[in-house]
Every structure is written in structure tokens, then in C-alpha cells.
Amino acid sequence: MSEILGLAALAFGLFFSVIGVVGLIRMPDVYCRLHAAGKVSTLGLCGLLVAAAFLLPEVTLKVIALALFAVLTLPVGSHAIAAAAYRSRTPLARAVRDDLAAKVEQS
Structure with missing residues (x-):
């Protein structure tokens, strides 16, 4: 089982993972x-880590630690890259609305 x-x-x-690769190829700009x-x-x-935990029960604790680390750090890394791209004025796709521009200009 x-x-x-x-x-x-x-x-x-x-x-x-495959859907992610397709998304990277098809999306119009760095933010998407x-x-x-x-x-x-x-x-x-x-x-993949859940699969490793089921298939290799001796490494379950390590897999749980890795999954927790990934869930906490991967979104933070993506946010940091997006913030750096925005600050360096990386252009948006034409179909994307920039709601942050007005707030950045005010500050």
C-alpha cells in the first residue's frame, strides 16, 4: 500500500514539475x-519528498525537515527575486496591470 x-x-x-516548465516557457514576463x-x-x-517518505521509510524525518524548509523558504526566495526585478525596473507584459507603481511613486 x-x-x-x-x-x-x-x-x-x-x-x-512538468507544468512548471511549461509555465516558464509560456508566461510573458519575469513576474508571471x-x-x-x-x-x-x-x-x-x-x-517528490512525500514519495520519498513513502518509498524510503528510514528517511522520513529528514524528508519532513526538507519539506518544511522548502515550504518556508521557496516562496520567500521568489518574493525576493520579484522585488529585485521590480526595483531594477524589469518591464511588465502589456496585459499586466501595475498596481504597485502608484504606491512606489508616493513614497
């Missing part, structure tokens, strides 16, 4: 790409 759950989690993680990469990398990695 644990092998079936492990393989299902592996398929889940691989599916989200970061959104796709940030969300999908967290889900894909956690799926």
Missing part, C-alpha cells in the same frame, strides 16, 4: 514566470 501511495505522490510531484516557478516548485518538490 505504501508503494502505491509513494508512486502516486511521485506522479503528483512530476506532474507539477516567477509565479509559476514559485508555486509549482513548492508543490512539485513536496510531492
Whole structure:
């Protein structure tokens, strides 16, 4: 039973990783790409780590620690990259609305 759950989690993680690659290719600008990469990398990695926990029970505690670390740090890294891209005036796609520009100009 644990092998079936492990393989299902592996398929889940691989599916989200592939969707992330497609998102990186198809998205128009760096901000949309970061959104796709940030969300999908967290889900894909956690799926692969859950698969490792089911398939290799002796490393479950290490996998839980890695998953917790990933869930806490991957979104922070994506936010830092997006903030740096915005501050360096990386252009937005034409279809994207910039709600932050007015607030940045006021401060």
C-alpha cells in the first residue's frame, strides 16, 4: 500500500514539475514566470519528498525537515527575486496591470 501511495505522490510531484516548465516557457514576463516557478516548485518538490517518505521509510524525518524548509523558504526566495526585478525596473507584459507603481511613486 505504501508503494502505491509513494508512486502516486511521485506522479503528483512530476506532474507539477512538468507544468512548471511549461509555465516558464509560456508566461510573458519575469513576474508571471516567477509565479509559476514559485508555486509549482513548492508543490512539485513536496510531492517528490512525500514519495520519498513513502518509498524510503528510514528517511522520513529528514524528508519532513526538507519539506518544511522548502515550504518556508521557496516562496520567500521568489518574493525576493520579484522585488529585485521590480526595483531594477524589469518591464511588465502589456496585459499586466501595475498596481504597485502608484504606491512606489508616493513614497
